[in-house]
Each structure stands twice: as structure tokens, then as C-alpha cells.
Amino acid sequence: MSKDIKIKKGLDIKLVGVAEKTTENAIISNFYSIRPEDFHSIIPKLVAKEGSKVKAGETLFYNKDNEEMKFVSPVSGEVTEVVRGPRRRIDAIKITADKEQTFVDHGKFDTNATAEKIKAHLLASGCWAFIKQRPYDVVAKADSTPRAIFISGYASAPLAADLDYTLAGKEAELQAAVTALSKLTEGGVHVSVGKNSSSPLSGLSNAIIHQVSGPHPSGNVGTLINKVGPVNKGETVWTVSAQDLVIIGELLITGKFNAERIIALAGSSVKKPRYFKTKIGSEISTMIYDNGVEKDGNDRFISGNVLSGKQVGADGHLDYYSNVISVIPEGDDYEFFGWNKPVFDKVSTSRALTFSWMNPNKKYELDTNTNGEHRAFVLTGNYEEVFPLDIYPLQILKACMYQDLDEMEALGMYEVAPEDFALTEFICVSKQPHQKIIREGLDLMLKEIG
Template sequence: MSEVKKIKKGLDIKLAGKAEKVLEKADRSETYAIKPTNFPGLTPKLKVKVDAEVKAGDSLFFDKYCPEINFSSPVSGKVIAVNRGERRKILEVVIQADAKIQYQEFKKADPNGLSREEIKEELLKSGLWSFVRQRPYDVIAKPKDTPKAIFISAFDTAPLAADIDFLLEGESEAFQAGLDALAKLTDGKVYLNTNPNFNQNKISSEAKNVEVRQFSGAHPAGNVGIQIHHISPMNKDEVAWVIRPQEVVFIGRLFTKGIYDVSRKIALCGSEVKNPCYFETIQGASVRTLLKGKLKDDEKIRVISGNVLTGEQISEDGFISFYDSQITVIPEGDKFEFLGWALPGLQKFSMSKTFFSWLTPNKEFRLDANLHGEHRAFVMTGEYDKVLPMDVLPQQLIKSIMIEDVDQMEQLGIYEVAPEDLALCEFVCTSKINVQDLVRKGIDLMIKEMS
């Protein structure tokens, strides 16, 4: 086992509402949706029309500029809606599920006995390729590339994040099969990055065909982008692929069962949940069934698919986003607080010790979505540098994105970062800058320049 790499910068935000390791079976969701908006840079082309009958694993749409990448239905049933936004942009493809799921059949085989091209073909055909993402740019990986390495973070340090050991319980065979398949896709190594405090079960420690690296420290130590930076930093013209542990299981199921099985565990957490816990469900399920009877009624709420730093706000009738393994519910916080800055703030979280709450370092906070201020001049404060454990100048990088200076962006490390890596910069920003949106804008500009 390698020595533990200590990540010294970062910030843990202790929120109330951590999910207990109790697994409940959610009521069956009647509808499921795949949202093209979950895939940055994707231009979707529909393969199905409303009223079409589909099986789990049938393609719903594909990438216009890379047609071999398919996006599959998580369940069998009928396509009941294709919801569109401005300029007819596809927002959701909604499926009404059958009472019993019917699966499209794929090749069942031991990945160790297949070639690289055969594994790619099965992943592309089934739709599971969409779970493999690349750095730089944090987009779906290009099948024609061969990555220098593949990285998997086996722990998550984000606020109220799901316990990955718990998510993987009972999935050791599928997880190993997924790792074996991934190992065939690179000439380099598959890195499985663990944390001695988070990873207590044997699935990660006994994994084969991987190199285990250990990390510790505050968030964002669990971000795969931070881990890549400290193992093998990204340079121009290099490509690395990343995938999450539950998604490795999906790949393993494809080869052990021969079906597109994306059933998963989801953490329902947050201060506005009565009894935070885990649920068994299927990717893309409606959150209505998860939330029914589970929420407190004393305040207006915000439902987030994902964590509070990087997640997507959804309605109570919305759907779980493609890559998420948690639903977080917090107060909306749309109330005006007179002279809030002048109060002791014992119930408020502050990185800068503005409030006396810093005297209780282990306190769990009931935070809301209120910005507590408005957008203001973007000034150099040094706040970003305290929470970003990368050899990158974050404020200078953000400013170069604002003025669309491609050469400066390249020199300042745009290939190294993804929006999630700078989420804490957005959280601590005095100027209330939408840092993640700007990083995505910069990445999109780089893709356009390089194409």
C-alpha cells in the first residue's frame, strides 16, 4: 500500500442531515428521464419518438458529432414526452416504466478474454460509454482516444456525500469485472484512489488490475481532478479518463449479466429530511417517490440532485441527474435578515471566523441557499488559494476566462481543472462570482478553439 498523500488545502462544510447507513426500498417510480443537459458539450439527436416502446438498454438519443456514443433508457416502457426548452433544445426524454423491466441483451463475457475494441464496442452499443469522462474538459471520453491512465476516486469528501463503501456493498464481483474491462482500455494504469478514514471494506483494498493510491485531507481531496493533479498532472495533448465507483459496477454488470442494469443506491440527505437514509432505485428516477412523506414541513425547501456545491436544483417532480448518487434537501433561505452581518452568528458557517460559530468546530449547520449579499467587484483576496489544492492561480485563471484570453487560460492551467474542482472557490467568494459557470465557459471556449 502506498503512503498517504495529505491534501493540505481545502474546507470541510459540516451540514446537518447526513444519511444513516440504512437501506430502504423506495416506492416504484412510474416515470424516469434522461436529460441531455447533464452532458456538457453534447448535441443530442433523437432515436425515438413519443409513444415508442423501449427496453432497458435501448438507445434514446446519440451524440450528433460522435454518433457511436448512445444514451440508453434505464427502464423498459413507453416514451411519453420529449420536453424541450428555448430554440427546441431537448431537456428531457421521459419514459413511463413497465411494471417489470425488460432488458435488451448484450454480450456476456469475461472482460479479460476480450480485446480493447470488443470492450469499446459493447460499452458504446449499450450506452454505458457515457459514464466514461475525460480530462481535460470534463466531457464524455472520445472512443478513438487511448488515455494515459484511468482514475477512480473511491471516496467523496463533498458535503453530505454518499458513503461509497456502502454504495458498493454486495457488488464486489461486478466491481472487479468493471475494473478488468477498464484496464483493457488504457496502456497506462487504472488508479483506484482511497482514503484510510473513508474506505473500510475490502472491495477497494482487494481490487485487482489497479494501482491503489491513498489520499487524506479536507474537501476537495475526494475530487478525482485533485487526485490526478497530484499523481500525473494534465498537459496539453494528454488525455486521462475518469469514472465513479458505482459506474464501474454498471460496466461490470454488463459483462457478468449481459444487460444494461443501472439500478443504484441513492443517499437522501439534508437538514430538511426527517430521517436521512439510503434508497435502492434506478438511475433517472423521479424524486417524487423518494421525497414522499420524508420531508419536514416547517420551511420552503430547495431540492438538489447532487451535493450543495456542485448539484443541480430540481423540482419536487424532477428526476435524478445522470451522474448523481445523492439528493440533498435544504431550506430555500429566501427571507430577508435585518442586520444579519452584525449578529453573533452562532448558527452561521464562516471560513473567515466572521461569526462566533468558529468556536464550535464540530457543529453541524443548517445552511440555506441565501447568497447573503449581491454580486460585486471581483477583487484579489487570496480566498481561492486557501481552498484549492492545486498549483494553479485560480483568480488569474478566472479573469483570463472572463476576457476570453485563450493563451492565458492555457498557461494558467485550464487543462487541469473542471468546474467541480473550483466549487469551493465559488462558496468562499466575497464577490459572489459564479466560478463554476465561468470554468465551464472557459472549457467550452478551449474545445471550440481546438476543434
């Protein structure tokens, strides 16, 4: 049985460069990179040394706080470099892939096994990395029991990959993963899909299906959590991305950790936006330059969507959780008297000299220019217009900035993640880095409260 969730507050940002629904195999990447920073709060202890050979699904490092939590290689090959930062921090593990791939056999698994056996299998095989928790938006603690598990199967962010398309034909893997995860909680597995969509997630058993509609961030898992059951002090919920269910399910069915992922290459700087089949950690150059992205162009490459993704170089790698590469113009030019004339080519929630509200279906070609400078918060009331959670966004941001833990708790910090504030950051007239502020606030709470 499905339950409807309709979001009224939010903002759809329609951009030029949505990926066409055709899939190609990306050029096989020779080099892969895994960055421990993708797994926030994890302190890695290296297992695979430079020069060692690894199979796909073999352990690269484990969590210092829980040795059973493994993080594995997406491909077989040779560990050619361990990039270190200050205090010998591990910044990246680089792997040169074999021409013929070999896999660690983790063994086929009965999804009806006990919760403890399922948990141990996911930890040992590297699939635990795909399970995050709230509070704190970090890799889930293995010794906790979630009140419920939440999965968003609807992507509403600008230029996001269409999950109905990328998950098509993966019903068996999705069902295996959801069946296993349902054993780990008594509160059920809540899955959101687009209203009236043909999502492969719609027919899952052992799941509670919610049909969502409305503007972005209706597709954020944080919105689903807030509307179904907000996280209170002392409670924990887990989240899993729909794309990662496929990897978990395939591991349970076949015993192989297959890091294959369908990626949307999108953005106004891409002449032929489309989907590619590649693997976690691959070089993005294997996809971007054959599709009309100019090598000498002044563009920004983003692993993830344009609101909450990570900036990478043209020689960078796909991060562990993303299923889209966004390429948009770099906004390092400035308009003379841009603040003092009518604006027709930008998105704005304000009607003062802006006219995007008159063309709700128009697609825009935006760049990364912030169109203003950093300044103190201005009380406009605009944040509440695009923020559908039952939380005061400005107040919680300020509480994070002056590090008042009691106030952060009272305002609902336990249920938020940085991506929930991507839209308020986009429309912020003060040009404050909302997502960075929330991330630092969550880190402080994790350190002080745990």
C-alpha cells in the same frame, strides 16, 4: 500497493442531515426522464420516437458526432414525451415504465478481450456515457487513448453518500469494470479510497490504490489527478465515478444494463435521512415526501451535493450521474444588519466576527442564502486556503472571464472541472459564480481548440 495522498488545503462543511446507513427500496417510479444536457457537449440524434416501446438498455439517442456512441433507457416502457426547447433542441425524454421490466441482452463479455472490442461493447451498450475526459470535463471521445484513468472512491463533499457503504457487496462488478478499463490505457487505473477505510475498492487488482486524507476536496477526482499526474496540453485522461463502475461491471458480467443506484437522501429539511435503492432518472418525489420533507415547505431540492449539484423541482428527476438528493431550506430571507454582528450559526474561513473555527466538529443547518450580493472580485487570498490544486484560482477565473485562451492554457485549464471550484465559490466574498465561469471557459476552449 497503496500510495498516500494527504490534503492540507480545503474546508470540511459539516451539515445537519447526514444519511443514516440503512437502505430502503424507494417507491417504484412510474415515470423516468433522461436529459441530454447531463451529457455535456453531446448533440443527440433521437432514435426512440414518441409512442415507441423500449426495453431497459435500448437506445434512446446517439451522439451526432459518433453514431456508435449510444445513450440508453434506464427502464423498459413507452416513450411518452420528447420535450423540446429552442430550435427543437431535445431537453428531455420522458418514459412511462412498465410494471414488469424487460432488458436488452447485450451478452456476457470477456473482460480480457482486446481494447477495441471492449470499447465497441461499451459504446453500443450505453455504458460509454459513464466515462468522462479531461480536458473539458465532457463525455470521453471514443477515438482517443487516455494517458491514465482516474476513479475517486472517497466522497468528501458535505452530505455526500458514503461510498464504502453504497458499494458494499459489489466487489465482483467493480473488479470486472476495472479489469476492462485497464485494457484501455497504458498508464494504469488510479483509484482513491479513504485512509484506513474498509472500501470494497481497496482490494482491486489491475488498479493503483491511493489512500487519501484531509478536508474536502480531498475526495474530488480532480484532486487525485493533480496529485498523481496533472494534465498537460495534448494529454487526455479519463474519469469514472465509483458508483458507475457497478453498472459497467454488471453489464459485462450479465449482459444487462441495470440502472439501479443507491441514493442518499440527505439535508436538514429531511426528518429521516437515509439511503434508497432506485434507478437513474426516477422521480425524486418517490423518496422525499415519505421521509418528512414538507410538501408546502420552502425547501430547495438538489440532485447531487449542495456544492455542485443541480437544482430540481419537487416534481423533478434524479440526474444521470448523481447518487445523492440534498434538501435544504431555501435562503430567501435576510437578516437585519447581518453583516455587522457576531455570527455563530454559519461556516466561514474568516475569523472576523465569525466563530465556526472554534467548533470544528459542530454541524450547521445552512440554507441557500448567499449572504451578500454580486460584486467585483476582491483580493483576499482566501481562495488559496481551500484550493489544493497547484493552480492559481483567481487568475484562472479572470482569464476565463476575459476569454484569454493562451493564459487559460498556461494556468492549467486542461485539468480542471467546475466542481474543483465549488469551495472557492462557497467562500467567495464577491459572490461570483465560479463553477459557471469555469464551465463557460471550458466550453470556449472546446469550441476554439477542440
